[in-house]
Amino acid sequence: MTAASIVDPMFISGASVWPLVEGGKGVAASNGTSAGAWAAAGGVGTISGVNADLIDDNGEYVPLIYKGRDRKARHEELVEYSTKGAISQARIAHELRQGEGRIHLNVLWEMGGCERVLTGVLEGAKGLIHGVTCGAGMPYRLAEICARHEVHYYPIISSARAFRALWKRTYHKFGDWLGAVVYEDPWRAGGHNGLSNAESPDQPENPFPRVLELRKMMREMGLDQIPIVMAGGVWHLKEWMNWIGNKELGPIAFQFGTRPLLTQESPIPQAWKERLLGVAPGEVALHQFSPTGFYSSAVRNSFLNELYERSERQVAYSDDPSDADGRTVFLPYGRSNHGVYLTPADHARATAWMVEGFTQPMRTPDGTLIFVAPDRARQIRRDQADCMGCLSHCRFSAWKDRDNYATGHQPDPRSFCIQKTLQDIAHGRGDPIDNQLMFSGHNAYRFGQDPFYKGGFIPTVKQLVQRILTGE
Template sequence: MKALNAIRMGGVDVLPIVEGGKGVAVSDGLTCGHWAAGGGVGTFSAVNADSYDALGQRIPQIYHGRTRRDRHEELVDYAIRGGIAQAQQAHDINGGAGRIHANILWEMGGAERVITGVLEGAKGLINGLTCGAGMPYRLSDIAMKFGVHYYPIVSSARAFSALWKRAYHKASNLLGGVVYEDPWLAGGHNGLSNSEDPARPEDPFPRVLALRKQMRDFGLGDTPIIMAGGVWWLEEWEDWIDNPELGPIAFQFGTRPLLTHESPIGDSWKQKLLTLKKGDVFLNRFSPTGFYSSAVNNGFIQELRGRSDRQVAYTTEVVGDHTAEFGVGPRKRIVYLTKPDLVRVRQWLVQGFTEALRTPDTTLIFVTPESAAQIYQDQVDCMGCLSQCRFSNWSQEAPDYSNGKKADPRSFCIQKTLQTIGHETAGEKSPEDNLMFSGHNGFRFALDPFYSNGFIPTVRQLFERITTGR
């Protein structure tokens, strides 16, 4: 493996090894602090992070508000206190080496309020802000207010160009780096555009080279690009290291830090990672954000796939081939299906999928009574964890606090499932029954000799193995 040299990032020299920030309660101050202590860039998630009481016990995020707006305010308060707690923990462990970054999702509920509150309460503890899931134009303004570096996450040169021209050129001195997240290989939410085919992955090299050329046009030739998604062993990327065409490059590891002793995820999730096979990670569009996302194709995802598969279009009056009557809901209000679709529906009813739920696309999906009851309850319990949500029709914008659309039962409550899997206890089936994000290289845990006989490294052991090669 080529010698790995430090690069200039955020005003200091660091090893070009970055921990990827991962959603609710998964990338915490413990893993972040140990990663930074190795001389790299540690990242904790500031997305509804955990906070602790005076005895160091995690405070469960339980909501008491009667309205979604009330619960949203509770969520913002939890998120601010949690972000501060994780920043403090990372700082205490780090000991002054490396850098500590906070990761936020621009489409999370109250994103600007949350990160502003975290930075105010954790002054001097956070060196950088990483942000994706949307177009975070205001990220540079927040960075300037608090004097921290910022690291937008993009999946194309075009996206970065839009951000730069609209906002980032005003804070070029604080742009610490640009994260290129491969939309076909990265875990979690992915930045696939409407012009890109989810079934046709593209080589990242020309895409990153295009990003570098765009950055050079803006005078950013020395600003690092952080390659995220699909990175496993650095020797597989040797043609990227010290490549004058690409300029300074760092590498982000999101999936691999899941399988460490310090990782807060439960043991059953860690054991599941060791058994994944190629193709087990599924690129889907079930997320209530509307983005594509990459997750393990477990029972949770299969249930969502089943909802969409058991789907037929309907009309409220006879139109064309839609002539077959069907009664929906307790009052059996008549809608019209095609005759072939009515045959399919009758088969689903016999199988126990007796509840027909309307979608915003003038279709019906068919689920069991138990599933329907859970969908309705989860929609009622919404706490506004996203800026706007397909599943519950929440929007954080006044005066209506609604996105103006019908709630979509083909989606799910993302806050509920991520909180559940992130805080699983012994004996639970959380990895099968909840959303389990993973990068598409997750199958390599089972093939990599480093993890032979179920070996789970510490963060330090993983970091050293990455920097020294196989």
């Protein structure tokens, strides 16, 4: 431990740096400017490679205006733009880091065209990116792609079992390029979370035994000195003193996703930054509305509340009367003589919702109807039709980025277009901030309690890193 810091430097992606990693936050929420500043402060800066903004040679943002008339054409435009965008952000980060720190690229395995984007960026930004973090799925081919381009890879997992599967299947062939394993707490991290079907979203588990289990498994694989990056729920390093230097856990680094949002270099709009300062305890919700099918964590605002309410106005139906299920009461809607059969109790509920103005039933893939207002139904259908293929599989639009470009399932109106809302909130356009998806870690309420942010103070990245190194 040095006199100036509560932690010592660590060898990450080929250099000795502070074991502080900037989390890569989705669409335009961490970019070359924030990553370059984090690296310049001596840590590991992370560019989001998820539909990154394209910056031209004059430093101007070039928005993507779709010309394609169908999803496949728009998907191709998005892949091309995303590749060029991430390369432009890598160049910015490289210039700003001034030879300090490391630069990583973050991608989501379940984003549309992930392998193509990742390969294109590593080829186009050769020598500018030192590592790749990847989660949201099981990125079996991550190790092979990174090894081929001679950059380190950092799988994001939420259980030892997940890493075992990755290692046994492919990673053991490319062990020399494994930079670290990122353990992301599925109950506390922001954005998409890796909860398994065996885990309850309402019963958070202590991360220490889960990470210790991961370390024991890594030792069996000969990975004793490969760092584990703790992500999700990290605020003050002084709260992790039993982790730092712990011989059982081995080398530990820490990832910060939410705190870097509130910095001067953070690219998110001022309104978003101001909203973070007022997040209340318990206001971040772990929900399952994402079109990815994963759990995710976001501020419980009007956007999320409408999704909760949409699903609460939901009943099971049958197309024909069913005495066995008790669905014997006919509910007409749509075309003449068209409708479905509900139980008497559900029919009464549906009738009450329609009286309240939620007159448009919409079918879900699970044999249920939700009830929404006509303008909401039109918006849902419009968003589904405008799909640009940002995910490998989208339950909202039923898009798939390969084969016949369809999942084979009915589009799910209980979800939403994630690309639309994340682009809007990141660029300060569209609906007000409270009516957009606002990803956040569950510790965001601490902005309002931490004296560092007193009076609405927003630090530079350098000031934040220096503050974190003190233990605060």
